[in-house]
Amino acid sequence: MPDNSIHELMTLLREYGVRTIDDRAGDGKTGFPVTVPLGDGQSIILDLPAPSPLNCLDPSQLGVAILDPNGKVRRTWGLANQLNLFRSNQPLVDSAIGSLLEASYQGSHGSLYLDGYRYFSAGLPNADSTDAFLLVVNAQEERNAKRQASKSWRIANALKRLGKILTMNQQVEHISVAAAHEIASATELAAVLVWTVDPHDNFLRLAASVGANRAGTNVLSKLAVEGGSSCVAELVATTRNSFFTQDVDDHMMTCELEAKFCYLRPGGASVHPLVISDRLLGVLELIGREEDPYFEEHQELFQTVAEHFALALNAAIIFEDFEKLATHDALTGIANHRHLQEFLHQRVLEAARTGQELGVIMLDVDHFRSFNEEEGHDAGDEVLRLVADSMKACVRPYDLAARYGGEEFTVVMPGSSEQTTLAVAERIRQRVESLAYMTRSGRDRHITVSLGCACYPNRGVDAADILKAADVALFEAKRTGRNKVVTFTGQTAFEGRRDDLNLPALLAWLPEQDRAESEDLYGRCLHDVVALSTELNLTAMQTAILQALVRVIPTYRRVKDQDAEMMERMLAADEFRLLVPSLNALEDRYEEKGNLTPLLARALAAILAVIEGQGKPFADDPNRYDPEIMAMVLQRKRAA
Structure with a gap:
């Protein structure tokens, strides 16, 4: 189109009130430029009061802004009119969208998400400069999607981190502390409190806390499980329903405690019962930060976390119960023989490293066998429980009270001198002596105990030596009258008669006609004797006694009383007393698999019977030697 024709067209447009960008120079007003192609590569740029191509769109969801080269707003339309960003008279090159404007002035396109709105930019040539054209879109859906994605990531991340620490811990205390820290960190809470139910008194005890000051944790250290309403944790424990504010x-339930014990300014509270199969395990309390926009949205997450935590807590409780069964005596509730040996071994190593002393007490209930026979096994069990309770009441929390076996008990006291050990032993003796058990006939029977004491390192260099020394002292206490405390001095009346352990003399009274048969029987079970000696790590004396015992048992009932007494004294010697657990384990294996020959089984039965104080193991009844009789001996021992 010729230039004069273009000029005529522009004049005509002005007559109808349509401006072009050439008119801006005259009045300084700025509109929205719209390019109209005229053919032959020519065009004119209209300066319209509104972006007409967008008139069909919703101005509340879409807007346009034109900014001059300095970043000042020339014109706005639609959604842009509602934004404070474009109402400023200051240049916007230093604002949050400054980088977007700079790119536009340099001829680049770009976009930016800010405060729920999406900004699209482009350069707009204008004479000898370039304006910035901004298209503003309401990005509420995008914002919601981002928030949902962020929420989903936070949930997934929190559950992943929580799951990891829950599977790595198998004790209630450890899992509670780890969970409290991980939940607080993953979900950015002001405070997390974990209560667990104490099975002994059915109270809630604070197992772990994060973000709560000492004053708050002291107030909330113990709460009622039923009927309580002094705080929100008690309410949740009583109703078994979650709580949210x-x-x-x-x-009213949180304004006095939760509102005041957090180090950070608290916001909301989400409290959940930890329940498995209708059994309350504890309470999980989560306190949000002030003005946390996600706290209310995370209620579903918190519920899921509580459910996962309850499962892990239940698994930890079951694990601890099984662990306690493995290390504690089922009848008395104190440590068993296995745990005693492990504990004593570790404490002796610790004492050797630190140079501290260590006291050991061996304790035996006086005349327990006769009491058991006269009053029954139930009464005997109750006596053992009373003695165990008396021991626990007399020792420190870090001492170990254990059932050694049968009616024998042991106390291990790290850091205790010989004088302290004797004092504790005497305290136990007096406490037990003060007990009175009412029999079925209605009369009171007083219980007494004999105690032997030994102290590391003066009376032994390792755990076995200390136990042996205390056991020898116990033997002396029982031999010299019972109901007393004796400390190990290095020699006992029994040790003074070591010449009685005359093995050749023991074999000499075997009748001549039985010796060939005895040697033949012994030869057939020699392999088992050697295997037993190796497995139990027997000393030379123990092995010799066992070999002699195997030889003479078949004809024992024909020996004289004084010879039988000598043999029983051999078996009662401390050489064999420390072997009781190993012999028991071997007997169990014999019963199940039959690895040992009957002759050797008789020997083991004799050893166990004498060591455990069941009286003379040999009688005129030849059936006494049968393996079935041996099994009955073991069953009676376990029942006790």
Whole structure:
């Protein structure tokens, strides 16, 4: 189109009130430029009061802004009119969208998400400069999607981290502390409190806390499980229902405690019962931060976390129960023989490293066998429980009270001198002596105990030596009258008669006609004797006694009383007393697999019977030697 024709067209447009960008120079007003092609590569740029191509769109969802080269707003339309960003008279090159404007002035396109709105930019040539054209879109859906994605990531991340620490811990205390820290960190809470139910008194005890000051944890250290309503944790424990409030300051159940014990300013509270199969395990309390926009949205997450935590807590409780069964005596509730040996071994190593002393007490209930026979096994069990309770009441929390076996008990006291050990032993003796058991006939029977004491390192260099020394002292206490405390001095009346352990003399009274048969029987079970000696790590004396015992048992009932007494004294010697657990384990294996020959089984039965104080193991009844009789001996021992 010729230039004069273009000029005529522009004149005509002005007559109808349509401006072009050439008119801006005359009045300084700025509109929205719209390019109209005229053919032959020519065009004119209209300066319209509104972006007409967008008139069909919703101005509340879409807007346009034109900014001059300095970043000042020339014109706005639609959604842009509602934004404070474009109402400023200051250049926007230093604002949050400054980088977007700079790119536009340099001829680049770009976009930016800011505060729920999406900005699209482009350069707009204008004479000898370039304006910035901004298209503003309401990005509420995008914002919601981002928030949902962020929420989903936070949930997934929190569950992943929580799951990892829950599977790595198998004790209630450890899992509670780890979970409290991980939940607080993953979900950015002000405080997390974990209560667990104490099975002994059915109270809630604070197992772990994060973000709570000492004053708050002291107040909340112990709560009622049923009927309590002094705080929100008690309420949740009683009702078994979750609790939520948006602001702890505004709720009567949280305004006095949760609102005041957090180091950070608290916001809402989300409290959940930890329940498995209708059994309350504890309470999980989560306190949000002030003005946390995600806290209310995370209620589903918190519920899921509580459910996962309850499962892990239940697994830890079961694990501890099984662990206790493995290390504690089922009848008395104190440590068993296995745990005693492990504990004593570790404490002796620790004492050797630190140079401290260590006291050991061996304790035996006087005349327990006769009491058991006269009053029954139930009464005997009750006596053992009373003695165990007396021991626990007399020792420190870090001492170990254990059942050694049968009616024998042991106390291990790290850091205790010989004088302290004797004092504790005497305290136990007096406490037990003060007990009175009412029999079925209605009369009171007083219980007494004999105690032997030994101290590391003066009376032994390792765990076995200390136990042996205390056991020898116990033997002396029982031999010299019972109901007394004796400390190990290095020699006992029994040790003074070592010449009685005359093995050749023991074999000499075997009748001549039985010796060939005895040697033949012994030869057939020699392999088992050697295997037993190796497995139990027997000393030379123990092995010799066992070999002699195997030889003479078949004809024992024909020996004289004084010879039988000598043999029983051999078996009662401390050489064999420390072997009881190993012999028991071997007997169990014999019963199940039959690895040992009957002759050797008789020998083991004799050893166990004498060591455990069941009286003379040999009688005129030849059936006494049968393996079935041996099994009955073991069953009676276990029942006790």
